[in-house]
Amino acid sequence: MKYQECTGTLDTASKILKVNHAGEFGAINIYRSQILVSKLFGRSYVPILENFMADEKRHLNTFWTEIQKRNSVKCKSYWLCGLGGWAMGLISALFGKTGIMACTWAVESVVINHLNEQLVYLNQRRDWDAYEAVKSILEDEKNHRDIGHTEGGSNILYIPFRFMISTFTEGVIRIGMR
Numbered sequence: 001m002k003y004q005e006c007t008g009t010l011d012t013a014s015k016i017l018k019v020n021h022a023g024e025f026g027a028i029n030i031y032r033s034q035i036l037v038s039k040l041f042g043r044s045y046v047p048i049l050e051n052f053m054a055d056e057k058r059h060l061n062t063f064w065t066e067i068q069k070r071n072s073v074k075c076k077s078y079w080l081c082g083l084g085g086w087a088m089g090l091i092s093a094l095f096g097k098t099g100i101m102a103c104t105w106a107v108e109s110v111v112i113n114h115l116n117e118q119l120v121y122l123n124q125r126r127d128w129d130a131y132e133a134v135k136s137i138l139e140d141e142k143n144h145r146d147i148g149h150t151e152g153g154s155n156i157l158y159i160p161f162r163f164m165i166s167t168f169t170e171g172v173i174r175i176g177m178r
């Protein structure tokens with residue numbers, strides 16, 4: 001997706017911030033339901049998920065701080081992201097560790113593509129505060145993606161599952177940017 005100048009009440013940088021903020025809320029809820037299910041089954045990888053969730057909570061605050069400096073507008077799909085994330089996390093967790101890691105790998109791969117495109121746009125616009133906010137989460141998201149990959153998320157049996165998750169994530173971001 002190309003990040004261009006938006007027409008409408010919100011400028012593109014504000015939309016990027018609110019979409020990312022809602023996305024972080026979605027991510028928190030993915031990990032929240034995954035942790036719930038994994039704890040139920042006494043899985044050993046719960047600490048990995050708890051670390052991921054702590055990162056996402058920090059990211060949520062980063063974007064909210066920046067949004068409050070501007071217009072304090074929350075994304076219309078904020079609660080939808082939360083609910084969708086929770087459901088996605090739950091379904092993935094029913095497939096066990098591979099499902100969870102496939103979910104993480106798929107979601108974070110889509111997210112990272114968007115973050116990189118957002119950085120190009122914000123750099124052109126010279127919106128350094130928004131740029132720094134986006135830049136500050138990039139390494140964490142790459143780390144989540146890479147762990148998802150190395151912990152089994154790239155299993156070929158999960159290609160259709162990852163495709164569904166990527167498509168859904170992409171769709172939510174597009175709706176949020178409208």
Ligand SMILES: [Fe+2]
Pocket residue numbers: 024027055056059137141
């Ligand atoms: Fe995040």
Ligand SMILES: [Fe+2]
Pocket residue numbers: 027056108140141144
């Ligand atoms: Fe993440």
